[in-house]
Amino acid sequence: MSEQPPVALRGLTKQYGRITAVDDVSLTVNEGDVFGYLGPNGAGKTTSLRMMLGLITPTSGDARVFGHDPQKSVDALADVAGFVEAPRFYPYLDGMTNLRLVDALDGNDAKSRIAEALDVVELSDRAGDKVGGYSHGMRQRLGIAAALIRRPKLLLLDEPATGLDPGGMRDMRALIARLSAEGMTVMLSSHLLAEVEELCNRVAIVRRGRIVYEGELDELRAAAGLTIRLRTSDDEVALRVLADRRGISDVVRHGAAPIQFRAADEAAIGELSRALADSGALILELAPSAATLEDLFFELTEGEGDAEAEAKRLDEVADLTGGPE
Amino acid sequence: MSRPGTLTVYRWELRKLRAQKRTYLGLGAAVLVPVAFAIAVAIQPGGPTEVPFGSYVDDTGLVFPLVTLLFGSIWFYPLIAALVSGDIVANEDNNGTLKTILTRSVERSQVFFGKVLAAFSYSIFAILLSGTVATVAGILVSGFNPVPTLSGTIVTPEHGLALVAASLGVYLLPVLAISSFALLLSTVFRNSAAAVVGTLMFSLLLQLVVIIPGLDGLQPYLLSTQFNSWQGLLRTPADWEPIIRAAWVSAAYAIPSLVIALTVFLRRDVAGG
Numbered sequence: 001m002s003e004q005p006p007v008a009l010r011g012l013t014k015q016y017g018r019i020t021a022v023d024d025v026s027l028t029v030n031e032g033d034v035f036g037y038l039g040p041n042g043a044g045k046t047t048s049l050r051m052m053l054g055l056i057t058p059t060s061g062d063a064r065v066f067g068h069d070p071q072k073s074v075d076a077l078a079d080v081a082g083f084v085e086a087p088r089f090y091p092y093l094d095g096m097t098n099l100r101l102v103d104a105l106d107g108n109d110a111k112s113r114i115a116e117a118l119d120v121v122e123l124s125d126r127a128g129d130k131v132g133g134y135s136h137g138m139r140q141r142l143g144i145a146a147a148l149i150r151r152p153k154l155l156l157l158d159e160p161a162t163g164l165d166p167g168g169m170r171d172m173r174a175l176i177a178r179l180s181a182e183g184m185t186v187m188l189s190s191h192l193l194a195e196v197e198e199l200c201n202r203v204a205i206v207r208r209g210r211i212v213y214e215g216e217l218d219e220l221r222a223a224a225g226l227t228i229r230l231r232t233s234d235d236e237v238a239l240r241v242l243a244d245r246r247g248i249s250d251v252v253r254h255g256a257a258p259i260q261f262r263a264a265d266e267a268a269i270g271e272l273s274r275a276l277a278d279s280g281a282l283i284l285e286l287a288p289s290a291a292t293l294e295d296l297f298f299e300l301t302e303g304e305g306d307a308e309a310e311a312k313r314l315d316e317v318a319d320l321t322g323g324p325e
Numbered sequence: 326m327s328r329p330g331t332l333t334v335y336r337w338e339l340r341k342l343r344a345q346k347r348t349y350l351g352l353g354a355a356v357l358v359p360v361a362f363a364i365a366v367a368i369q370p371g372g373p374t375e376v377p378f379g380s381y382v383d384d385t386g387l388v389f390p391l392v393t394l395l396f397g398s399i400w401f402y403p404l405i406a407a408l409v410s411g412d413i414v415a416n417e418d419n420n421g422t423l424k425t426i427l428t429r430s431v432e433r434s435q436v437f438f439g440k441v442l443a444a445f446s447y448s449i450f451a452i453l454l455s456g457t458v459a460t461v462a463g464i465l466v467s468g469f470n471p472v473p474t475l476s477g478t479i480v481t482p483e484h485g486l487a488l489v490a491a492s493l494g495v496y497l498l499p500v501l502a503i504s505s506f507a508l509l510l511s512t513v514f515r516n517s518a519a520a521v522v523g524t525l526m527f528s529l530l531l532q533l534v535v536i537i538p539g540l541d542g543l544q545p546y547l548l549s550t551q552f553n554s555w556q557g558l559l560r561t562p563a564d565w566e567p568i569i570r571a572a573w574v575s576a577a578y579a580i581p582s583l584v585i586a587l588t589v590f591l592r593r594d595v596a597g598g
């Protein structure tokens with residue numbers, strides 16, 4: 001069954017009354033991916049992960065992990081571990097006993113493995129304390145430990161860095177990177193583009209239950225990143241030069257703010273700089289606009305228009321810039 | 326790596342029960358009530374004459390557990406059973422831990438049956454503990470003496486002790502039915518206070534049904550009636566009819582409760598927490 005992708009969602013939909021929490025989501029996570037499931041509050045990230053873990057039943061469509069349906073039997077989750085929202089444990093048992101409990105429910109009794117996992121999440125010295133007295137971040141760490149003792153091939157994490165201190169976030173990222181390097185497939189949800197950018201090779205951006213973008217992160221970066229900012233000694237002239245130029249598009253200028261445009265490639269920018277100099281509009285600033293990926297993300301997830309139109313716009317951008325392939 | 330199952334869940338449910346205060350609240354009450362009764366009799370001889378065996382408390386300690394069972398059946402033992410059985414599923418909702426255990430390698434049905442076994446074990450343990458404490462305390466106060474039966478005969482202390490043990494066993498039938506009902510409410514309400522109170526209300530309301538004119542014919546089939554069925558053992562010869570009825574009537578309450586609870590548990594969405 002190893003040819004089956006770790007995650008395959010097909011037309012996955014979950015309806016809560018009038019609210020469509022997850023709306024016809026289809027995506028595939030391939031072996032070795034660190035897949036970012038990115039979206040704002042209420043986008044449906046947790047709901048999707050719950051369906052992948054067999055905790056809730058889809059209204060329609062299905063979620064498969066390694067080709068198996070977790071709705072049918074927990075056997076489907078044999079190679080899967082993870083958690084949704086904040087990991088929860090029995091507050092009246094200590095951390096170690098909680099881990100021994102979940103390990104027993106896996107059919108194991110591996111004290112050394114538990115000790116090792118506690119070590120990885122740096123909880124060893126608090127393992128004897130009741131979980132009721134743990135801080136939020138400590139529970140988060142315990143959740144990671146509980147997932148690791150299962151030795152999964154696929155790790156599903158719902159906003160894993162939530163509640164961690166900066167050092168904890170750094171450790172969490174390092175851990176995910178290490179697990180990925182060791183061959184684990186990871187799917188994590190996040191609000192934070194920066195987090196996903198740092199960790200993930202592929203990303204799906206969701207908005208109100210719908211996927212508005214899915215693909216390589218590099219592609220998205222390419223689609224967003226070639227917006228150029230331009231200031232010249234004479235912007236009126238510069239605008240005339242920019243107009244109808246090959247490889248230049250989406251020229252905008254808001255009042256006194258720098259001109260912005262998208263360039264198909266670097267050659268087009270080189271050509272442009274010569275043309276500008278010839279025209280007498282001297283370049284004061286010509287630079288890739290920072291934070292455009294962030295802008296694109298907000299545009300995709302917050303725009304007023306419907307998600308499909310946004311996605312189409314993104315496709316056009318991607319076509320224009322050529323993408324990395 | 327062995328395959329985990331219902332027994333794995335059962336073992337860990339017992340371990341969880343041992344770590345929770347509510348368990349000791351129930352067991353503590355199960356011990357304290359017969360002890361308090363024994364102390365009261367020791368201080369002021371003369372028992373409650375309005376119940377069977379009540380007037381013999383000064384003659385033999387072996388009637389102490391029987392009197393405790395009679396008084397406990399209205400709400401005390403149902404409450405003790407409900408305290409844990411009504412919490413055993415709702416507790417997971419309260420702690421948000423269903424997602425933690427349902428994403429491991431045990432099926433939902435195994436989790437459910439493990440919980441049923443644990444809840445039953447607790448109820449059985451609480452009743453037997455209470456009965457044992459009542460017997461010991463009674464013997465200390467009034468001695469290990471021959472026991473009068475409901476038919477007016479007298480049996481030896483040894484025979485009387487065996488009858489007490491058998492009575493406790495028969496008493497467990499309706500107790501387990503109450504446990505099952507509490508489990509149902511625990512599963513459906515997802516809130517342990519609501520499940521415990523609901524079970525108690527159910528148990529009390531059943532006893533009121535017979536007040537309604539025309540419904541008194543239902544009496545033999547009410548769960549509350551089954552709490553008295555053990556008295557059939559204390560006749561000579563033993564009257565098995567109420568005991569057999571207790572078995573099937575209790576099952577008629579317990580099995581549908583468990584079937585509905587299981588169905589709900591298997592189909593429910595585990596969201597929240």
Ligand SMILES: Nc1ncnc2c1ncn2[C@@H]1O[C@H](COP(=O)(O)OP(=O)(O)OP(=O)(O)O)[C@@H](O)[C@H]1O
Nearest residue numbers: 016019021040041042043044045046047048596597
């Ligand atoms: N059990 C439920 N009952 C009713 N509505 C629900 C339920 N669970 C989720 N929803 C709704 O589904 C939508 C998606 O919720 P979900 O928790 O999946 O979002 P999310 O992307 O995880 O958000 P966040 O970033 O805030 O965690 C929301 O509108 C939410 O109100």
Ligand SMILES: [Mg+2]
Nearest residue numbers: 045046085158
């Ligand atoms: Mg969420």
